[in-house]
Amino acid sequence: MxxxxxxxxxxxxxxxxRDDQHQVIARAIEAGxxxxxxxxxxxxxxxxxxxxARAIPQVKPALGIYPTDAVNDMLPDDYPYRVDRFDTRSEIEFIRSCAVKKQIIAIGECGLDGYLVGEETFAAQEKVFEELIALAIEHDLPVIVHSRKREVRCAEILSSLGAKKVDxxxxxxxxxxxxxxxxxNGWYFSIPANARVSESFRKMLSxxxxxxxxxxxxxxxxxxxxxxxxxxANVVGTVAFLAELRGWDTADAKKTVWGNYLRLFGEFDSGNSTATS
Ligand SMILES: [Zn+2]
Structure with missing residues (x-):
């Protein structure tokens, strides 16, 4: 393989x-x-x-609603980031329609955030998160979870709904x-490219x-x-670091992570999707 x-x-x-999206993707493909x-x-x-994803086979589509976007109607006027106002209900239905047509590889990004927004938004965030998890389970898709300052609560909700395919x-x-x-629980953890300068990610890798x-x-x-x-393309450095920490060959580390990817996400061909949006 x-x-x-x-x-x-x-x-x-x-x-x-915006200006070099295709060059960035080309560099990633070139890097393997x-x-x-x-x-x-x-x-x-x-x-x-x-x-x-329809144009480039290596690009795999995960659709979601970011935790703060999920409460876009509750954000203060002086909220420091640009967040479009939209109806989360109808966006969940759009994501559902893509899942039905097998156009997506996963649900994400979704989850809970207790860093950027306050407690008054938690119940509304959880409602959207729960609906997206249920949708993922119904269509046997993995869920890619954002859990900033709300990790334990994310885990409680995922467990109570019976989610098994989780990153x-x-x-x-x-x-x-x-x-x-x-x-x-058999849940997965994806480690970012700054692991060499982060004590906790280094610990997780080892x-x-x-x-x-x-x-x-x-x-x-x-x-x-x-x-x-x-x-x-920077994931290549993380795999090299994983190999270093575990005393493995880089090729073995690469094979292990790719095997994990296939186990969680499965084979996916964006070109197989039938409908257009
Ligand atoms: Zn993200």
């Missing part, structure tokens, strides 16, 4: 990729990536990701929780069960060099 590198969580629809899972946040990015992206909670959830580790970038964020734009 050929093995490839994978980036299971990236945002190539971000405005910082077989899967670039683009995660949607809102109606605009969800639709752009579907278009990109926690850029997990910032306690490493002992990651360890337990990987072992007991101690999580080897069959539960994935790589991601969260590009343009979380780059290996602070302040520099990140891109999917």
């Amino acid at each position: 050929d093995s490839w590198f994978c980036d299971v969580h990236t945002h190539l629809t971000h405005e910082r990729f 990536l077989g899967a670039i899972v683009c995660n949607g946040l809102n109606p605009a990015s969800n639709r752009e990701i579907l278009r990109l 926690f992206h850029c997990f910032g909670g306690k490493t002992k929780h990651a360890q337990k959830w990987a072992e007991d 101690s999580l069960p080897a069959d539960r580790i994935l790589t991601e970038t969260d590009a343009p964020y979380m780059g290996p060099v602070r302040g520099e734009r990140n891109e999917p």
